Amino acid sequence: MVTAEAIIHLPSLQHNYRYLKSLCGDNPLIAVIKGDAYGHSARDVALALPDADMFAVARIEEAIELRESGVDTEILLLEGCFCLEDLQLASRYQFQLVIHHLSQLEQFENTALDKPISVWLKLDTGMHRVGIQSDEVEYFAKRIARSTNIEGELNFLSHFSCADDLLSQKTQQQISNFSNLTDAYKGKKSIANSAGLLFWPNSHYDVARSGIALYGISPVEDQTGAELNLKPVMTLKTRLISVREHQKSQPVGYGEMWHSTQDTSIGVIAMGYGDGYPRLAPEGTPVWINGRQVPIVGRVSMDMITVDLGSESQDKIGDDVELWGSQLPIEKVAQAIGTIPYELTIKLTQRVVKTFVAL
Numbered sequence: 001m002v003t004a005e006a007i008i009h010l011p012s013l014q015h016n017y018r019y020l021k022s023l024c025g026d027n028p029l030i031a032v033i034k035g036d037a038y039g040h041s042a043r044d045v046a047l048a049l050p051d052a053d054m055f056a057v058a059r060i061e062e063a064i065e066l067r068e069s070g071v072d073t074e075i076l077l078l079e080g081c082f083c084l085e086d087l088q089l090a091s092r093y094q095f096q097l098v099i100h101h102l103s104q105l106e107q108f109e110n111t112a113l114d115k116p117i118s119v120w121l122k123l124d125t126g127m128h129r130v131g132i133q134s135d136e137v138e139y140f141a142k143r144i145a146r147s148t149n150i151e152g153e154l155n156f157l158s159h160f161s162c163a164d165d166l167l168s169q170k171t172q173q174q175i176s177n178f179s180n181l182t183d184a185y186k187g188k189k190s191i192a193n194s195a196g197l198l199f200w201p202n203s204h205y206d207v208a209r210s211g212i213a214l215y216g217i218s219p220v221e222d223q224t225g226a227e228l229n230l231k232p233v234m235t236l237k238t239r240l241i242s243v244r245e246h247q248k249s250q251p252v253g254y255g256e257m258w259h260s261t262q263d264t265s266i267g268v269i270a271m272g273y274g275d276g277y278p279r280l281a282p283e284g285t286p287v288w289i290n291g292r293q294v295p296i297v298g299r300v301s302m303d304m305i306t307v308d309l310g311s312e313s314q315d316k317i318g319d320d321v322e323l324w325g326s327q328l329p330i331e332k333v334a335q336a337i338g339t340i341p342y343e344l345t346i347k348l349t350q351r352v353v354k355t356f357v358a359l
């Protein structure tokens with residue numbers, strides 16, 4: 001019997017890609033599948049999207065694994081290469097490269113690649129994390145273009161810091177900066193992430209890069225994926241392994257963090273921080289059992305979570321429990337825990353069995 005299980009619904013993934021692509025007009029869409037596709041399995045996600053225009057990952061190891069699994073779609077390395085050996089590998093596997101730093105430019109210039117590769121110059125338009133500064137763009141662009149290692153035109157990308165905040169002025173400023181810096185160049189331009197693609201139509205440029213929305217999850221806090229015409233791809237499930245009567249004012253769990261205010265029924269579910277469910281989930285975080293939400297009470301432990309089933313509980317050992325997914329929006333769970341859905345799906349551990357639904 002499978003206990004903790006992440007059901008990955010591939011038709012929903014395909015729906016989301018198609019829908020997001022429809023927002024791009026005739027332009028391509030990059031499916032961001034770094035971090036093992038935000039915990040959904042990059043290999044399975046990539047193989048389920050054979051018509052995707054391009055994939056993007058953060059580390060060359062992730063890209064190589066995809067190639068070794070038979071994925072021959074273009075793959076972009078979002079932070080480029082961190083050493084010379086990796087640059088040679090990127091050329092051999094024909095990955096597309098980001099350059100965001102002088103050290104990367106120097107490596108690119110000072111090596112002869114087996115095969116030239118596509119290059120994206122990453123600009124800092126206001127996030128101030130990585131990317132070259134406005135006054136360096138011309139200098140970098142000239143030096144890269146001079147190299148025999150580049151294939152085709154130099155492309156440009158940048159990243160938003162606040163696109164999920166629909167009231168912030170920042171995104172519009174970043175868009176203007178990006179246009180000012182790249183208008184003179186012929187290559188492709190890309191700045192939109194999921195929030196840009198969904199909420200900032202003038203951020204689309206030539207190609208958008210969508211991660212979180214691809215998995216059916218909203219990039220903004222106060223809306224669910226379903227409200228944005230997306231379908232949740234992951235449903236995290238487990239089972240009730242104990243139901244017990246519990247007396248008023250008795251504590252539950254480590255540290256006696258919670259005491260019941262009335263006689264009730266306490267359910268124990270087979271899930272814990274050993275599965276990647278956050279230990280810091282506070283009392284009241286919702287869990288879905290038999291058609292209703294019930295609150296987590298007491299501390300999340302390594303293998304178990306206690307929930308207050310209420311005095312009228314009819315729940316039985318073996319009953320299904322949903323932690324998030326098709327019945328319980330992950331956005332709501334993340335909000336209760338004080339984190340973002342990205343962190344919830346990516347942190348699931350090996351112990352959670354992934355089951356892929358293809359139809």
Ligand SMILES: *Cc1c(COP(=O)(O)O)cnc(C)c1O
Pocket residue numbers: 032034078159192193194195209210211212213219
């Ligand atoms: C992760 C990432 C994305 C995707 O962001 P989402 O918010 O998940 O759509 C896009 N671009 C870059 C550079 C990233 O690192």
